[in-house]
Amino acid sequence: MxxxxxxxxxxxxxxxxxxxxxxxxxxxxxxxxxxxxxxxxxxxxxxxxxxxxxxxxxxxxxxxxxxxxxxxxxxxxxxxxxxxxxxxxxxxxxxxxxxxxxxxxxxxxxxxxxxxxxxxxxxxxxxxxxxxxxxxxxxxxxxxxxRTQPTTGPLPVAALALHYLDDERRQDLIERSRDALNLVAIPRCAGEQYPRLVLGQNDIALFERTWPWDHAPGGLFLEEAGGRIARPDGTPYRIGTPGVGAIAAATPELWDRAATVMFG
CATH class of the missing domain: 3.30.540.10 (Fructose-1,6-Bisphosphatase, subunit A, domain 1)
Incomplete structure (x- = not known):
């Protein structure tokens, strides 16, 4: 290799x-x-x-x-x-x-x-x-x-890609996250978002579109550093397997917390 x-x-x-x-x-x-x-x-x-x-x-x-x-x-x-x-x-x-x-x-x-x-x-x-x-x-x-380095603030730092959601779902996510997550702007670049999850800038990211070229490299980088990427229902993200959306997080525990807040 x-x-x-x-x-x-x-x-x-x-x-x-x-x-x-x-x-x-x-x-x-x-x-x-x-x-x-x-x-x-x-x-x-x-x-x-x-x-x-x-x-x-x-x-x-x-x-x-x-x-x-x-x-x-x-x-x-x-x-x-x-x-x-x-x-x-x-x-x-x-x-x-x-x-x-x-x-x-x-x-x-x-x-x-x-x-x-x-x-x-x-x-x-x-x-x-x-x-x-x-x-x-x-x-x-x-x-x-x-290895992943979660942030140390009172709330997990979350970058949520909301652009491709309808208005109702977008507002619902914002309301669910209001007192549970510290929402920050997305970088509009998966090639920056995944390093942010590993290097201690963000804890959680939510994606609606999951094209393989956007998520195959970064998803592996995150997982091998100790984080997790999966579909919102917990199904593994796998190339060639259909699915919508993904949660990526710096640790499995943060992934569980994000899934509960946003989809529980």
Whole structure:
């Protein structure tokens, strides 16, 4: 796994250096388009995914590569994602932030085998922070092993992604959480949210949409550091298994507390 980690992390840093950072705060108007209203895609997403797809396919011959942008153009790319060896790519997580010239944003890659998350990488191109995890081997930030560090305030710090909920459900969650959780803004970037859960900034995160490229790398990073991600009903989050929503928390105990507050 060490050799593979070296190859993948080097590839991600190449994308950051050659494609991503030269265009940060330097995008032309024609280099940003909307996939759907409010959901932009940039030339950086497209060029990053093309380079990563080609390189990862050569790195493990026979493995499939599933990229966010390829799947947005052809949803059948996701068919059978839970079978065989699959690379999952988010070439620019936090595209909206990037297109607005603000941080955070990230490059994320996961390696899965028959739906099991085997390894994950999250690179913050602005700081060169590399978060990496391998199943059964732990979580690392720039090669230093890390464990989750819950916050020490009177209430757990929770970042709830409420944007995709209807008004009634959104208000219900806010009311349920009012005296039980310390609600904070989300970073609009899963590649930042998962490190926040591990590194002592947030205790709990709630997600409505759980695309594999957003959650496969970070979910493994969280779990290998001592945290938990699962569907709100407690069902494990697994690649290729349908489900809606997920709770992620710095510890299993915090996960239980969050589930009771928000869904009990």
């Amino acid at each position: 060490h050799g593979l980690h070296t190859e993948v992390s080097g590839l991600m840093r190449r994308v950051a250096t050659e494609i991503m950072m030269p265009r940060f705060r330097n995008l032309a108007a024609h280099e940003v388009n909307d996939k759907t209203p409010g959901d932009p895609v940039t030339i950086v997403d497209q060029e990053s995914e093309a380079l990563l797809t080609d390189a990862l396919a050569r790195l493990l011959p026979g493995a499939r590569v599933v990229g966010e942008e390829a799947a947005s153009l052809d949803p059948t790319v996701l068919d059978g994602i839970g079978n065989g060896t699959v690379w999952i790519i988010d070439p620019l997580d936090g595209t909206k932030n990037f297109s607005e010239g603000i941080h955070p944003f990230a490059i994320m890659i996961a390696l899965t085998v028959d739906g099991e998350r085997e390894a994950g990488w999250i690179l913050d191109p602005t700081t060169d922070r590399m978060c990496h995890a391998a199943r059964g081997l732990g979580s690392f930030v720039n090669d230093e092993r890390v």
